[in-house]
Amino acid sequence: MPELPEVETVRRGLEPVLRGARLVRVDQRRPDLRFPLPDRFAERLTGARVEAVGRRAKYLLAALDTGETWVTHLGMTGRFLVQRPETDADAPGRFTHPAPSEDKHTHLVLETEAGVRVTFFDARRFGYMGLIPTAALPNHPWFAALGPEPLGPEFDAGRLLRAFAGRTQAVKTVLLDQSVVAGLGNIYVCEALHRARISPRRAAGKVSRPAAERLVEAVRTVLGEAVAAGGSTLRDYAQADGLSGLFQHAWAVYGREDEPCPRPGCAGVVKRYPQGGRSTFGCSRCQR
């Protein structure tokens, strides 16, 4: 999936066109994504004005003037496409995806009063959406157990150590638990652990305080740099404007099996191995 940097990048792409915009047309193409869409979903969106476009963990939040928030999780392959008619006419072929109306993976098409079209695609349909009373968001099951935002002030070594305490599970696996810290996924966990020189296989409960401090710093740096680069562009992911993020070129270990470890002075090689059914990338030389 899009992890935190990709979701934040999508948020930044949607905000200029959705904030303050009234939704005048909503075309819902199917009754469900990963889960059933809300009852009368299109009707409840139609006519609403978007007051703010936010993000919590990997969730996009569009607060509506109806008192509800339209919540989207992109899953693995969910994408938004923004089309401004005047821009598209000047830049044909800018979008790598087929025209929304022709694509079988187009599930939702919105149009704002200003004539901007926002299309949601999701080939694998692991994504999901909800319409939740804004006041009830913090108590909703999707949000109630989420851990701190990794780029926010609540994420620090003390809190991380408390979450790790007593856990024998590998630190890599624990970091993917959204209740420990919210927003990391497979790529950025591998990147952060490499930067912090911690083995993905180390038991979470055996991470020392200095290592936890390095880890907090590494998570912040990796995510911050990725956000600044517009996220990583993966096979099924593009920014809301159809352009590419650049961070995939900055990956130190992810997708770099058998390449030399990029850490200066380290003679190791990047290895790939499964953990919990997913691929981990790391250097066995400098990560302990």
Place this chain on the structure above:
DNA sequence: CTTGGGTCCTGTGCGC
């Protein structure tokens, strides 16, 4: 309680 494994769904890229 934690932990591991299967599950949802489709597309792509590889070896044969």
Place this chain on the structure above:
DNA sequence: TGCGCACAGGACCCAA
């Protein structure tokens, strides 16, 4: 060229 299989950013659910 076709076929089967492994694998892909997530996270829920259940059994042990």
